[in-house]
Amino acid sequence: MGFRRAATLHSLYDALTRAGGCDALATPHDKAASPAIRALAAQLGVPLIPVGVAGIQTPTQSPRVIQLYHTGSVAEAAALSALAPGARIVMPRLISQDGMATAAIAEGDPL
Structure with missing residues (x-):
């Protein structure tokens, strides 16, 4: 998942x-301490996996995200980073109605 600092649960x-x-939530290391993402993981009963996203190739390309995170989509990169090499995006980045959060789904073997 990717999200802005002000994103809510x-x-x-x-x-x-x-x-x-x-089955699990993955987000960049710098976002993993957010109370909202921690609350979501607890509410869903799934692990929260802090990951690195820089340099991961993604189907979606956002110029703003490229400048900030060195990847095209934080949500897609986090989903791929949490899985072993060969993982693939099965649901590209989708944006919350308020525009504050993104989620993407990948399949593959856990690291």
């Missing part, structure tokens, strides 16, 4: 619901 849940749900 509702924002994160909305993005994730739009993407179809998950």
